Amino acid sequence: MPDPRVMAAIVASALFMQNLDSTVVATALPAMARSLGEDPLVMGVAITSYLVALTVFIPLSGWVADRFGAKQVFMVAIATFTLASAFCGLSDGLAEMVAARVLQGLGGAMMVPVGRLLLLRRVRKEELLSVTTWLTMPGLLGPLLGPPVGGLLTDLISWRAVFWINVPVGLLGLLLVWRVIPALPRSLPPPPDLAGLTLVGAALAALMFAFETLGRGLVAPWVAEAALAAGLVLSFVAVRHCLRVANPALDFSLLAIPSFRVPNVAGTIFRVGAGAVPFLVPLTLQLGFGASASQSGMVSFATALGAFAMKPMAKFALRRFGFRNVLIWNAVCAALTIAACGAFRPGWPMAAVFVVLLLGGLFRSLHFTTLNTLAYADVPQEKLSAATSLYSTAQQLPLALGVVVASAALQLSVAAGGRAVAAMPDFTAAFLTGALLTLLAAPLAMRLPKEAGEGIVQR
Template structure:
């Protein structure tokens, strides 16, 4: 079951990495600057984040298996539309539809598994679930580069179609259905407030300092988004069955992956966006060459998964979250030193190490988050945690893009140069490093019982 559910993760992760590799070619084809084309990534992530809060209720009401299959179908059809897009507006609309499918696909698939495992099986199931999913980013950069150079950037979306069809057949044939329940009515007011707040905030972050909207409009959007977010949190804390159940943050092992994971994912989300642009615009590499080097990050992530249990058993969840954040930040900072004179082998090694540390951190966060959540709260927990997972990744792309724009503006450049990429990587490293002090409050015995054989 974990391997089948991971086919959805594979499709989603493959899509995100091939898009980043194909971004410069997409920009040339659609007549847009490469930095502006980051909206093709953030639109998907924003739509994903906006609709995730509804996923838990929809799965309970209509059955997790049925919703999972509908989500895979939606994602697959939207991928075909992305490949047919003729301008940026059509691409944005198709990516938003993809986000709707992804919002239901990944958290509902995770829910199918969490309802069938014991606490001591949690790390093993998480590893089984994520290792096949990591094949997406492992294959994404080289496949995306080769498809872009040999066929077209449009082919990077069309490869989702056979994967989606295969996933649908496997889910229909092999995964048993969970009976639907009768949950309380959805918190429509909360869902509306949360969705509006996220959408307005991301629109503000995407347009600040870019001269895409009239002067003062991005600042007004930012103020409106913050106000809507404050109202949404206030509402959810006072509603019996809220869109996002913030009472779960009273569980220490659930709260720490949220606070520390938020800033860590912002820094981590900047790297897949920056690396292909650095190699293609800064080094002059082709899309295929960029993809073959960029996939080192995913290779490192894939290699770390079998070692995660040993690291957590030896050092414990708290120590791993603190010191691994420091190591991950150092690898992001090392990317700031990239220059065209570097041998590609050295770039490959830095990206490989970065993938190792980020993979260990994600495994630690994703395992610990559900360790002490009661069964009756799992739907609410998957909705809240998935929202907290996706929003920072979108923010990471926005922060990286804004850092590039700010550095270009300060230097008076119209096109991104190596010093601009240096500044953006250093900003990403700072966000990654902030996860270390935020993990100190985690109890020393957090995660006891998850990893069998943990030393005392």
Template sequence: MAAIVASALFMQNLDSTVVATALPAMARSLGEDPLVMGVAITSYLVALTVFIPLSGWVADRFGAKQVFMAAIATFTLASVFCGLSGGLAELVAARVLQGLGGAMMVPVGRLLLLRRIRKEELLSVTTWLTMPGLLGPLLGPPVGGLLTDLISWRAVFWINLPVGILGLLLVWRIIPALPASLPPPPDLRGLTLVGAALACLMFAFETLGRGLVPGGVAEAMLVLGLVLAVVAVRHCLRAANPALDFSLMAIPSFRVPNVAGVLFRIGAGAVPFLVPLTLQLGFGASAAESGMISFATALGAFAMKPMAKFALGSFGFRNVLVWNAVLASGAIAACATFRPGWPTAAVFVVLLLGGLFRSLHFTTLNTLAYADVPQEKLSAATSLYSTAQQLPQAIGVAVASAVLQTSVALGGREAAAMPDFTAGFLVGALLTLSAAPLAARLPKNVGEGIVRGRR
């Protein structure tokens, strides 16, 4: 069951990044400016983030298995529409529909598993579910480039068709259904406020400093998004059945993975953006060479899987979150020392260790977040936690992009050079490290029952 859900999540995570490499070819085919084509990525990410808060209520109302299958079908069908698009407007509309399907796949797929497993199985299941989030951003660029060069940019979307059909069949055949319920009416005002805030923030983070929109638009959307976010949080704290249930933040084992996890994910989210640029622009590597070297991070993530239970059983959740944040920060800081004279093997090892540390951290955060959440609150918890997972990815890229541009301007350079990438990695390392003090506030024995199998 975990492998099936993880496969669907991998499809969604891969699609978040696979399009980037194909943008120039898409622009030529559709007769658009390559910079304008960035809206094909932004529209998907905005829709993905906006619809996540609604996923918990929909799963409760119509049944998690039924919603999960509908989400896979929607995502797959939208992928076909993307590949058939004859213009930018059609592509954007199909990408929004794709984002709707992806928004339901992520939290609802996780919910299907959380309601079926015992507490002592939580770590093993979470390890499977963590892999897609790490592999998607890494495999997206090389897969997108390969499909575009060998077939067409349209194949970037059509590849989802066989995966989606197989996923639907496996979910229908293997995963048991959960009964639907009659939850209270949805918080329409809260959903509107949350959706508008997330849409503005995602749009701002995806366009800030990239010249994709007229000057001042991204900054205005950022301010508007922050104001709407404050209003949305105030509303959700007062509403009887809020769109996002912030009362869950009273649970320490849920609060820390959300707050510390946001900081960690912002810092870690800059890495998949910075590494390919460093290798291609700084080292002069080709896209294919860059992809092969970057794949070390994926190998590190796989190497973590058998180590997670040992690490958590030996040192405990709190110690792993504190000291692994330090190690992960050190691995990102080590990337700041990359120079063209470095042996490829040395770069590979640093990236492999970084992938291992980040994978262990994500697995620990994702496992602990649901350790003490009551069954009746799982839908609300998956909606809130999935939102807190999605937004930092865009923020990490925006922060890294802003640091690069600022460093280039301060250095009086026309294009990014190695000192600029160094600055980007150091800022990412500091953000990742800032998660350690927050994790230190957890109780010493937090999550003990998960590793030792006690209820």
């Protein structure tokens, strides 16, 4: 069998595409808005439509992988994501862009959780931290390269090139998966919970539509309010259904495991706050500082550089302080760095902005590595498919909510200030909103047992 670290690095090519795509789109957003004749804040739907589609289809990924084979599904998912990227680059309007991004979401929904499943079924508990690090580090090259590459491609060629860059990466990933990663045996899982999948998908779609449109004048107020009410009702019905059936679309019984529950609950809150940062930073630098896309990209790149630098340090931090202490105090540090972004003003030296973003990336990276390693530590092998579906949903939904919350905070601040366009005080309000949400993860992490993570690293 190939070295698990080699397989993790290959699977990470999927994470590389996802992370590269999300960061280059954020950097290119103002240029996309000008080209398509849309407001830059409205163009946030180009990010949220992908994240919503990703979240809606993830619950089905575990069942599909078991039924048709994880390797085969993983390869089809990479191909779908790559093809959809090409369609995004060919879009001539917001509707076409959103449709292509939804197709990307379908590919991404199968790509990342199924790729993770390929690894989890082959590693021992004591290998989890090493494999998670190898899986995450190549994936971090996406956001590391995304801002500067996205800015340069936008300024030198076109915003369309930021999508076409996924095509060669996807083709290389397909080749490596086919040649190196062995297939897992197929199984005959019980029939999928179609009612549950429908309820979960409808609830998520209604909620995200409501969050994207409430108070923003994109649709009639009653439409957004009706979507919010429908989303809340459908969410209640979906959770109730999943708790009552034998093989639910989302297996909430896994939340009885403390080391799985805290990464899902506290991690969700943390990711909402952190998810606002990649959306806000490029807009702040370009709309607030007057920087070009390439200048913005080179400074935004500091966040990913800090994230990449943290990976070798994660093992030391977890050995020295333990999973519980890291999740509590690191949430506080991450919140402080996000709040510091709210103090950005055009008079700041770019070097100071770079340092703040570097530290923010470092703390958020440590948090994500800790959450992702701990989540599967005590999950039984027979529950891994269900666990990857639930945890991947809990990972992706907050990223969409982060963009929505940041957009809403900007819009509300602009309206409250009586301004026609976003100014620096509005970005401050949005960053402080993200910082507060991130800080709320600290008390939730206190519910984690002190001995959590034993067997992964030795204190």
